Amino acid sequence: MSGHSLYQPQSPFMKWMERRLPIAGLIHSSFVVYPTPRNLNYWWTFGGILTFMLGVQIITGIVLAMHYTPHVDYAFNSVEHIMRDVNYGWLLRYLHANGAAMFFLAAYVHMFRGMYYGSYKEPREVLWILGVILLLLIIATGFMGYVLPWGQMSFWAATVITNLFSAIPLVGEPIVSWLWGGYAVGNPTLNRFYSLHYLLPFVIAGVVVLHIWALHVAGQNNPTGVEPRRDTDTVPFTPYATIKDSFLMIVFCILFAWFVFYMPNYLGHADNYIPANPAVTPTHIVPEWYYLPFYAILRAIPNKLMGVVALGASIVILAFLPWLDTSKVRSARYRPLYRQFFWVFVVVCVGLGWLGSKPAEGGYVIAARILTLYYFAHFLIVLPLLGLFEKTKPLPNSITESVLHGDVPLGASAPPPVKT
């Protein structure tokens, strides 16, 4: 990396330290002088926001674990104990519950940004795949966390989701009872989910380190998709990116605080305030909003095994995106057709989310099937073909040139070709 200057320790102690553990030098080269493209827009701040949210979730989670009891007889009441008796317990729990939703919101924005600007393309394939692994991990962590309050939705989410594994031929049933630690979802299930819910965030943090490592090896993509070539194409991470990230992080916190303080239960489901009852299934069970698109895909397929396969495939297919997209041009800014398909894809995902919240009957199922089909077609048909037939716009020679001739806002048309 061109911008990686050697850290020059000033004080005698730092000099002594640097020869033994060059951690200050590592931080300096990764987060101070690290060159970031100068034309990054605010959609690039969501990686920082995600790191921040991971921190919020880990800290509030550790604190909640000090007061929570992972036992079927006490779990619900221990959560209510946190809400009622523990000092600021209501705040910590609402931060954690709404924090999960905010985490997913930021993750989805981050992913769509990557898709729009082609951030998964060579040489960032591993960076992107690590991101898909992170998505799988946060889905698993969020799901197990949702089980812990042991309300009706917790219990039935645990039952339905673990039953997905029963679709596996031959070994399905043994796997499910292995997951449960019994013949039904019960105390052993709750206990192991609690243990794993505490473990996984640290696995996530580890993969985040790899994700950032891969990012710093390949360098950041940028809205033009053209790699930085000159010194004027980049600015040092600190103060430029730090201050920009901080600003949007606080704006994001305003949204977060809106839910935590004013509508803490808006994103949740009322049925989860009913203690778990293994004898009665709620009439209308739905997952949290951030799983709804996947849930809609699951329900769209009338065959049990195929439904589960489609659910899994809808996430795993993302890992193949670098090879499914055949276009040589990264940024949608210079891909007029892809840009339209991208927005259609966003609408399809939102539509699937909405359908996931509706009962699986009548027109909803038909619509979910159409959108599911489109979801996969986007990856398997649209993207491979688009790269072959799309006529892309001319790319700027450098980031600086693109900036000089007027930076264009996100999603707007590309600047006219520059005569050089």
Next chain:
Amino acid sequence: MTTMSSAGHTRRDFLYVATGAVAATGAAATLIPLIAQMNPDASTIAAGAPIEVDLGPIAEGQVIKVFWRGKPIFINHRTKKQIEEAQNVNLASLPDPQPDSARVKEGHAQWQVLIGICTHLGCIPIAHQGTYDGYFCPCHGSVYDTSGRIRSGPAPLNLLLPPYEFVSDTRIQIG
């Protein structure tokens, strides 16, 4: 653009300092709930309300143990001999000099109420043991007399007294 006015500098510096100060305030405020959550919660505080103990069933020479705020409270119905021994001690010879009268309620010298936690490192002493027929801590060998005063061993202080009062001749309220 090569030179910047000093006014610009001041304004920029003020902006940086103000932003930094607000950030620091926010970080400090965030710590409040994270620290406060570890303090005793409302249910613990409510459960630590005063308790009443009926002294009637306690025979002379008997020591009973009750719990208040998670702490063992020793209630010792002392014999005449024990009271005399406790009162006739040369205070100057004690590591933590305190007359017996200061350790019981006036007119109730037969009732000795103590927090049964060794002042050394928190073990629970055993009643009616040790050289003085008082309390003996098995952990590190501290010996207390019938007034709960430290006589030998590593403990620095006499056994502590809980807040309590007599609501009648045979009932006390602890807390």
Next chain:
Amino acid sequence: MNLKRTILAFAAAGALAGALATPAAHAAEQVTPPRQSWSFSGPFGKYDPAQLQRGFKVYKEVCAACHSMNLLRFRNLAEPGGPEFSLAQAAAVAAEYKIKDGPNEQGEMFERDGRIADAFPAPFPNDAAARAANGGVLPPDMSVIAKARTYERGFPWFVLDMFTQYQEQGPDYLTALMLGYREKPADFTMPSPTMQYNMYFPGHAIGMPPPLSNDRVTYDDGAPQTLEQYSKDVSAFLMWIAEPHLVARKRLGFQVMIFLIVFAGLLYFTKKKVWHAVDLEPGAVEKKA
């Protein structure tokens, strides 16, 4: 241009959604309860202590005969942001109840007067006893019922609610339920003769007989002793026991919002200053060697 296309796409999706929503008979099952005005709604909402005290009286004299309230402690009655009884009043309420305690030295359970640290005792020893006494239907615990009950808002209302902060579906539904007892329509078959017809209850057949009527409970503060007033007061009370720190939450929320907005403003201007040179002229940023 692109934004317009996006909006169009969303509009098309919305139209599709609207077209799909109509054939679903599912939604018709529950009648939408009328909106009430609550003192605790909105960003500056607070509970009205007098209303909570009246609601508590209704609960104590009527609901408590069948419904438990396991998570409420007598001490909560005296906590700030609630009905704000004095500590002595809360202790007096506690003392009216007998609490099972023990075992004593003889190994026997005994009854003693309630203390403020105790929870409200349940009317039945267990769920089976509660069912047996109520025609096979379990009267639910009231502790978090105001958050456990809701009704479907539907599109686009659920999106607007995010901005208007409407989240009082629970108490609105509970109030409507108290007022929703009607004569059974001729074409409606009641699953059991002990059940009642309620227009707001999902499925309409409810096990609970109409609990309240005019002048059932005596109010000491001159509030009207009507079914409607009782319903609103007891719903507000139930909201408080479900969310006892609502007042503190909204108050802290306002402070946090002010802080975040000021902080974001400062960061915005700091960011502008920092980026000033870069925005002005490319290559103005000096590189460290």
